[in-house]
Amino acid sequence: MADRERILKIRDLSISFQTDAGQVNAIRGVDLDLYKGETIAIVGESGSGKSVTTKAIMGILANNGKIESGSIEYVWHDENTGERQERDIVKLSEREMQKEIRGRKIAMVFQDPMTSLNPTMTIGKQVMEPMIYHYGKSKEEAYQKAVELLQEVGITDAEKRMKNYPHQLSGGMRQRVVIAIALSCDPYVLICDEPTTALDVTIQATILELIQDIQRKKDLSVIYITHDLGVVAKVADFVNVMYAGKIIETGTINEIFYDPRHPYTWGLLSSMPDLDTDDDELYTIPGTPPNLAHEIKGDAFAPRNQFALNIDLRVEPPMFDVPGSNSHKVASWLMHEKAPKVEMPETLKKRIEKMKEEGLANGK
Template sequence: MMSENNVENILEVKNLHVNFHTYAGEVNAIRGVSFDLKKGETLAIVGESGSGKSVTTKTLMGLNAKNANIPEGELLFKGTDLLKKTEKEWQALRGNEISMIFQDPMTSLDPTMKIGNQIAEPIRKHKKVGRKESLKRALELMVMVGIPDPEIHINDYPHQWSGGMRQRAVIAIALAGDPELLIADEPTTALDVTIQAQIMHLMAELQREINSSIIFITHDLGVVAGFAQKVAVMYAGEIVEYGTVEEVFYNPQHPYTWGLLDSMPTVETASDRLVSIPGTPPDLLFPPKGDAFASRNKYALEIDSEEEPPFFEVSPTHYAKTWLLDPRAPKVDPSDNIKARWAKWEAMQSGGFESVMKEGGVY
């Protein structure tokens, strides 16, 4: 459905299932996830905590815990299935062709090791160069990610830096091997809003410079609005909506996506109360029958508790997994916020995306 054979695809994830064996039973953490990624493209994976975002990306890095089991699926990176690689092959791949920026820079950095040496280490390992040359490249990377006076600060330790500067160091480490695929797992969560904006701007600039593909994990739709080209919305270990950033933000079709967008205030939000999605995600020790979102969905149909919905095609680039898109389904009345987004989508189709944004349209 969403993963097709294409020479431009650097990554194709096909029907991925990941289970975890626990003392309580088997947790079905990832249930049939599929998507693809082209060279130089950014995919944002969004959803609540526990939806499966981080497990998906850790699987792409071969970093799942030992109790993980992958009974089904393919992870094709440049045409090669990552799931068939040995641990030695994974070690050659990680930090080289595929790198990851983790959520908390303080726990990502070694507190006993100088930052310059931490940036230089993957360069020495993967590029097979000496200490002097690796430190020279580390200085170049520090300049690239906007660290001031790198010649002075290359010998600093992590505790001497602010959270935003530490995150820049983590990004430099991730870029040290010139990766073709960069995975960012909520890299701005531990930072304040102004620093978040700086880091997002930095990542966008670096992507244009090095032409890498990015998978960006977040629970905050607002963070990725101007950053990603495609968005995958995850819920209960599944992708429930998938499309371009404009399609997902302005023409959302899944009730869960509606809930996420309603809970995200914008400058146009009229209400002084924040909206939340009622209930909690299902227990994936016992995945629910039918649509996993049915118990939290006020628009749920009778079939939602009986049969899992297929993906319905909204456009060649936009899919949503909801029975509401079945031709037989009744029409529902979403929130004023969603209807306003649909109205903007209609305007975009006639007048173009840029003209709508100039008139004050926002994500």
């Protein structure tokens, strides 16, 4: 593991939004690492801060958003000299982000391909545009590369498709075009924000396999944003569980799926649909996420946590290391050596045993 090359390092990232209801502290001290060629997933309920974190990486926060503190260090090797370069994205101007980072070093695939594509431009123009802008390619060069990219993402009759408009393609085809655009400038990092949500179930697996195949060929580092743990199990090396603007558990895919330690992670895994269950109803985590426009004292999950301790209402838990692991960390006072021993629900234990038998996580 010593030769892993870190490509993205986020430390103590805090982001707020000014709204009519006051200041909303959407991201509250996020730490995150991404290594070359690896895939991390960020999971959690809607509103937990997954998409806001990645929009900050891309420098596309909404106008009322502000990075209060922290750093997003992006590391790469210069294409000409091979020298190691490092930039703090937080400190870059919009122009620098546009020219140096966005699309060129870090690209993003959004969840709805219809809103990602310009309905008034042909597919070809949209795939060619980043190459002409970032690398000054001639129209002929860009055209040839665009055709190759469309073929690479599995679009048949690519030259004909270059002349089509988005509305003339199916949802799956449009998402392939969005992936082709994201890959057009050979980025080092690909962010996939719910890349299969708007697609038919039969197309979802194909798109995930396509992204994985391209990742292997190009040695890309990938960040998946999703609430679908089934997707996570198929694609991720590491998982970061987010709740109320913080990462509350992080570890390898097997650690999170087979040895989860945070009660919120227990809830997420318990709420996965299971065809073999005897229960009539799907499990849901009780309560609702906190209002981030209000100050949060202690552990944000405490009001929904049946195992909450007295200290949870007063003091925010730090990240505890799980004994015997270098990668598994949990922000819960239950991990403290003096905390009472709490077992995960019996139904979840049985589910995990079943997942182990099926080798769900990462196809293992």
